[in-house]
Amino acid sequence: MNQTAARVLIVEDDPAIQLMLRYNLEKRGYEVTAVSDGETALQALEQARPDAAVLDWMLPGLSGLELCRRIRATPRLRDLPVIMLTARSDEQDSIRGLDGGADDYIVKPCSVETLDARLRALLRRTQVSYDLLTFADLRLDPETHRVERAGRLVTLGPTEFRLLEFFMRNPKRVFSREDLLQRIWGENMHVELRTIDVHIRRLRRAVNADDEADYIRTVRSAGYSLDDTY
Template identity: 50%
Template sequence: MSRILVVEDESAIAELISINLRHAGFEVVVAADAEQAQQEIDRVLPELVLLDWMLPGQSGLALARQWRSAARTKELPIIMLTARADEGDKVSGLDAGADDYLTKPFSTKELLARIRAVLRRKAPEALDSVVELGGLCLDPGTRRVSREGAEVKLGPTEFRLLHFLMTHPERVHSRSQLLDRVWGDHVFIEERTVDVHVKRLREALDKVQCARMVETVRGAGYRLTQQLDMLSAG
C-alpha cells in the first residue's frame, strides 16, 4: 500500500482528498504546514507528496526546493496543488522540482490518474535498481543477495526487509516504521514479528560475515550500517 503525504492547510480540502485516496487504497498522512510536513518526512518517507503551493509560513514551493536539495528526499515524487493557473506559476512549480502540477478545482478521477502516472514513472527505477552497501549486493530484479560472489538465501519477508534497510542506510527505524514500510497493512501484526525476521536476516547474513551490519539501537529500533570494515576490525 503506497503512503501519500497530503500537505494542505485547508482542512476541508485535506479531508476530502484523504477520503478519496483512502477509498482508492492508499495510506494517507495529512500535514497542515511545512513544519508538520517535514516532521512526517523525517518519520517515514512516503511514496508521494501532494503539496499545496500556498501554506502558512514556508510555502510549498520553498519546501519542494528544500526536499530536492536533500539526498534523502531528492527522488521523492511531488505533485503540486494550487489555485494558480498561470503558465508562469506552473513553470515555477515544475522548476522547483515538482513531478506534476494540478490546478484547483480538480476532479478525484484526474487526481488519482496523475498520482498513478507519477508513481509508475518513479517505481521502475526504485524497484529494479541494484543496491550495494558494505560489499553486500541486492538485485530486486533477480531477487538475489550476494557478497563477493557468495549468495545469501533469504525468505521473501527478509528480502523486503533487507531491501528497505539497504535503501535507507545509517538511519534508525522503529519497529512500527518497519512494519509500515515492509509489511504494509500491519493491523494484526505484532511488533515482535520484526524482531523474529531481523534475527532470521542476521542468521542468513552471518554466512557472508555481514550479520553485524544490522544493528540494534536500544529503545529505538534497527539500523543498517555499512561500516563493516570498522566493525570487523573492532
Template identity: 55%
Template sequence: MAATRVLVVEDEEALQALLDYNLGKEGFEVTLVGDGEEALLKIEEDRPDVIVLDWMLPNVSGIEVCRRVRSKHETQNIPIVMLTARGEEADRIRGLDMGADDYLTKPFSMGELAARIRAVLRRIRPALVAETVTAGDIAVDRAAHRVRRGETEIHLGPTEFRLLDHLIQNPGRVFSREQLLNAVWGSDVFVEARTVDVHIGRLRKALCKHGHDDPIRTVRSAGYALET
C-alpha cells in the same frame, strides 16, 4: 500488498477531508498534515511514497518544501504532485523547476488527482505500481501472490509476503521496526516491535531454505534492509 503511502500537505480542512476520503477510496494510505514545517518533519520521520503538496502553506511554503525535499539525497526521488490556485504558466514552470513532478490547478477532480499520482508513480517509481517486482534474484508477483528466487518458488505466509513486498520496493533502504509495523500491520493496530523480528526471521528462513544467501541485512539499532 502494502498500500502506496501518500502524504497530503494541505491547510484547508474541507479539502483535507475530501482528499483523505477520495484517495483512501482509491486504495492509497493517506497521512494529512496542515503546514510546511510539519510536512518536513513527517517526511524526515517516515518517508512517504508520494507527496501531494499545496503551494500556499503556513510557516514554510509548498515551493520551499519541494526545494528542501529535492536537496536531500534521502528524499530527492520522492514523487511530488503540487496543488495550487495559481494557474499562470510562469508559476507552473517555477513549480516544475523546483522539482515538482506534476501540477494540478484548483479546482480539480479527485479522479484526475488519483490518475496523476499513479502516472507519476509509474514513471518514477514503477515498483509501487508494477504487478511483478524484482530485486536481484527475488521476484514478487503481486497479482498471483507468488514469490520466486531464481528458479525456485518460495512459499510465504501473508505477513511475510507483505514484509517482503514492502522491503523490495526500496532495495538497500533500511526500515526501522516502527516503519515496518506501520506499513505491514497498520498504524492503528497495536503490535509489539519484537513481532517484526519474528516475522523477519520467518521470511529469512523461507528465502534461504534452498541454500540461497541471506538477502536481508540487519542494521543494529536501526532496522532491516533487503540487499540485492
C-alpha cells in the same frame, strides 16, 4: 488496507480540502498521511518515506515550493514523486513549480479522478526496486526499515538508518564528514560537522554487540567507511 497500497503524503492547510482529498484517496486504495504545514511535513518525511507527496503551494510558514526544494535537496527523498496542488493558474507559476522540483502541477479546483490519474501515472514511472542490502553478516531491508546482524534485530534511529543504508550501498569507500553531511542531510541543511561523529557513535553502539567486529572504520583525517577487512 491492502499491503501494497501506495503511501501518499498530503500537505494541505485547508481542513475541508484536506479531509476531502484524504477520504477520496483512501477510498481508491491509497494509504494517506495528511498534515497542515511544511514543518510538520518535514517531520513526517523524517520518520518514513511515502511513495508520493501532494503539496499545496500556499502553506503557512514554509511554502509548498520551498518544501519541494528541501525534498529535492535531501538525498533519500530526491526521487520522491511530488505533485504541486495550487490555486495559482498563471503559466509562470506553473514553470516556477516545475523548476522548483515538482513532477506535476495541478490547478485547484480539480477532481479527485484527475489527481488519482496523475498519481498513478507518476507512480508507474518512478517505481523503485527495494532490494535487500547485505554486507558481511548485516542485512538491511530499505522497504520495511528492518536491520539485522547475524540474525539479531538492530534498532536504529532514522538518521543512523540512512547512514547505514548509504554505507551498505557504497561499501569499502571512504567518505569525509562533508560528503556524508551533503549526502545524508542535503546541501541546504546547516548541520555541524561534529554531528556526523555523534551519529556514527550511535550507529556503532546499535550495530556492534560486545563480541562483534566493528565494521564502521574511522580513517584518520579522511572520514568513515564500511569495511570488514580491518
